[in-house]
Amino acid sequence: xxxxxxxxxxxxxxxxxxxxxxxxxxxxxxxxxxxxxxxxxxxxxxxxxxxxxxxxxxxxxxxxxxxxxxxxxxxxxxxxxxxxxxxxxxxxxxxxxxxxxxxxxxxxxxxxxxxxxxxxxxxxxxxxxxxxxxxxxxxxxxxxxxxxxxxxxxxxxxxxxxxxxxxxxxxxxxxxxxxxxxxxxxxxxxxxxxxxxxxxxxxxxxxxxxxxxxxxxxxxxxxxxxxxxxxxxxxxxxxxxxxxxxxxxxxxxxxxxxxxxxxxxxxxxxxxxxxxxxxxxxxxxxxxxxxxxxxxxxxxxxxxxxxxxxxxxxxxxxxxxxxxxxxxxxxxxxxxxxxxxxxx
Amino acid sequence: xxxxxxxxxxxxxxxxxxxxxxxxxxxxxxxxxxxxxxxxxxxxxxxxxxxxxxxxxxxxxxxxxxxxxxxxxxxxxxxxxxxxxxxxxxxxxxxxxxxxxxxxxxxxxxxxx
Numbered sequence: 001x002x003x004x005x006x007x008x009x010x011x012x013x014x015x016x017x018x019x020x021x022x023x024x025x026x027x028x029x030x031x032x033x034x035x036x037x038x039x040x041x042x043x044x045x046x047x048x049x050x051x052x053x054x055x056x057x058x059x060x061x062x063x064x065x066x067x068x069x070x071x072x073x074x075x076x077x078x079x080x081x082x083x084x085x086x087x088x089x090x091x092x093x094x095x096x097x098x099x100x101x102x103x104x105x106x107x108x109x110x111x112x113x114x115x116x117x118x119x120x121x122x123x124x125x126x127x128x129x130x131x132x133x134x135x136x137x138x139x140x141x142x143x144x145x146x147x148x149x150x151x152x153x154x155x156x157x158x159x160x161x162x163x164x165x166x167x168x169x170x171x172x173x174x175x176x177x178x179x180x181x182x183x184x185x186x187x188x189x190x191x192x193x194x195x196x197x198x199x200x201x202x203x204x205x206x207x208x209x210x211x212x213x214x215x216x217x218x219x220x221x222x223x224x225x226x227x228x229x230x231x232x233x234x235x236x237x238x239x240x241x242x243x244x245x246x247x248x249x250x251x252x253x254x255x256x257x258x259x260x261x262x263x264x265x266x267x268x269x270x271x272x273x274x275x276x277x278x279x280x281x282x283x284x285x286x287x288x289x290x291x292x293x294x295x296x297x298x299x300x301x302x303x304x305x306x307x308x309x310x311x312x313x314x315x316x317x318x319x320x321x322x323x324x325x326x327x328x329x330x331x332x333x334x335x336x337x338x339x340x341x342x343x344x
Numbered sequence: 345x346x347x348x349x350x351x352x353x354x355x356x357x358x359x360x361x362x363x364x365x366x367x368x369x370x371x372x373x374x375x376x377x378x379x380x381x382x383x384x385x386x387x388x389x390x391x392x393x394x395x396x397x398x399x400x401x402x403x404x405x406x407x408x409x410x411x412x413x414x415x416x417x418x419x420x421x422x423x424x425x426x427x428x429x430x431x432x433x434x435x436x437x438x439x440x441x442x443x444x445x446x447x448x449x450x451x452x453x454x455x456x457x
Contacts, residue, residue, distance in 0.1 A: 049427045096407075103404050110388045113370075119390060120367050176387075183408070326392035327368065333393065 017055065040242055045171035048114035056241055059234075060170050061115050062131075063243060065122045068108035069133035072126075073308050075101045077141040078150065086144060093190050094147060100183050107176040114172045127313050134158075135294060136224050138302030145198065145206075145213035151191015153214075153221040153259070159184055160255045161225065169242030192262065199267045207267075214263070215271040222286075223294045225252040256284050370419040371397040373404075375411035383415050391416075 009017065025033070032051045039046065046052055075098050082098070085091035109119055125131035136154055141147070162184070165177040198206045226232055226248040238244035246254075256275075263270050274287035296302065368390040374383040386405050391397035397416040405411065425433060441447050450457065 047427065049424075051428070099403075099407065103407065106389060106404055107387060113388075118367060179387075323368065323392075324366070326396065327366065330393035330396075 016058070040169055040240075043242075044169075045174065046169050047171050055237075056243075057115050059238065059241070060173065060243065061112055061117050061122075063238075064108055064112040064115075064170075064173055064176075065117070065125065066132050066134075068105045068112060068122070069126045069131055070137065071101045071105035071108060073133045073137045073312060075105075076308055076311050077137055077139070077304075078147060080141050081144060081147050084144065085147075090147075090194065093194075097151070097187050097190065100187065104176075104180045104183070107179055108173075111170075111172040111176045123316065127309070127316060129300070129309065132298065133308075134224060135297040135302065136220050137308060138297050138305045139217070139220050140304050142216075143209050143213055145195065145209045146217070148191045148194035148198070148210070149213040149217045151187050151189075152195060152262070153191075153217050154224070155184060155187040155191060156259065157221045157224045157255055159188060160251055160258075164245035164251075167242075167245060173243075192266070195266055195268075210266075211268050214268045218271050219290060219293075220297075222252055222256070222289055223297075225249075225255065227291065227294070253283055256286055260284055368392045371401075371416045372419050372422060373397075373401040374415040374417070375401075375405055376413040377411055379412060383413065386410075388419060 033053060036046075036050075036052060036056075046056075078094060078098050078101075082091060082094055085094050109122060112122055113119055122131070126133070136157075141150070159181065162177055162181055166174055166181055168174045168177065195210050198210050202210075229235060229247045229249045232248055235244060235247060239247070260270065260275065272287045274285060276285050277283075278285045297305070300306075369392075370388055371391055371394075372388050373386055375386045376383045389397065389400050389404055391400050394416060398414055401414045401416055406414070437443075
């Protein structure tokens with residue numbers, strides 16, 4: 001998954017990065033670095049307890065935790081429609097999908113924790129706005145068609161991003177991604193099928209609703225792949241480390257090429273007058289993306305940034321008593337067990 | 345960064361978390377995918393106690409009938425070999441090729457034994 005915080009490091013993080021690069025290193029550390037580089041070059045997996053450069057560790061914590069936050073925040077736009085799903089079947093599917101997102105967040109948090117950052121620290125970074133999540137979840141879900149379009153385009157783009165990460169050099173992340181990709185394929189299919197049902201069996205206004213939704217989500221979905229390669233300075237290092245396998249622009253192209261055909265079958269148009277097959281390139285050409293909008297949303301000024309973050313912070317704060325009570329109960333039970341062992 | 349790791353996953357010990365954060369302890373989850381197979385490590389999760397760890401593991405790791413049995417183990421209870429020593433520790437076995445059946449060349453007529 002494209003990690004937006006890679007391109008939006010805070011001054012504090014930038015300082016850390018610079019300090020790490022400038023630090024004098026011992027002969028022993030240089031030796032470890034060489035061994036590490038050789039393992040990366042050989043395509044080996046790095047496990048959590050293996051030696052790794054600090055920069056690699058920090059980059060992974062940032063990327064994996066942002067990915068986890070995206071899964072958890074991603075539950076909110078869809079949660080909006082659980083009580084308004086048109087049929088019991090669609091409601092069950094939507095619930096199941098949202099439950100999956102929660103599970104995916106958990107796999108990813110667990111992978112990030114292996115790097116030595118606690119869950120509470122990760123969540124604190126989200127809640128205080130230090131950590132980012134995918135820009136796409138800062139857009140509102142206005143109609144039922146949005147549930148289908150999110151499955152088809154947003155999850156489709158996420159899968160495109162995530163499949164190469166199954167071969168990520170950091171093994172706990174790669175293992176989490178394998179599980180996630182296996183579960184996520186239903187997400188895209190259910191979305192497409194829901195749209196297909198409306199397009200083939202629906203009324204005129206339902207078809208118009210699908211088209212309107214596609215028009216709204218198309219560009220934000222393309223932005224999910226991140227800025228153009230030329231403007232993503234940290235991508236090169238991530239490629240070198242095998243944390244990122246395919247560039248932003250290449251993945252975006254792959255997504256567009258696959259999606260145009262799917263749109264034809266569905267019977268919707270894509271809102272890009274410049275979208276056209278290029279025989280020479282054997283790819284679709286596309287129109288310019290509104291990058292100022294992207295940076296605005298990443299920077300915190302999207303349609304729903306405040307609402308999303310507030311929902312997460314509220315859930316965390318209002319759940320504090322449950323977390324405390326569970327710990328108190330566990331301590332009481334353990335205590336009782338100890339007493340009865342002593343007595344016996 | 346000095347992290348005290350557990351063994352298999354490298355997760356931090358629950359005991360290492362600063363007190364004020366008050367996290368639930370970390371558990372390692374093992375799932376038997378079907379009768380006759382081993383339990384296999386599939387991930388970790390936080391839970392207040394063992395009962396809750398089993399319930400959460402059911403919800404998190406077996407949403408699609410991936411298992412028929414679950415074990416949960418406090419991450420702090422796992423002891424592991426040292427990854428920095430793995431070359432010394434496991435390599436001596438590489439030169440004992442006679443421990444493998446393919447080391448022995450037999451006449452074709454009996455080679456499937």
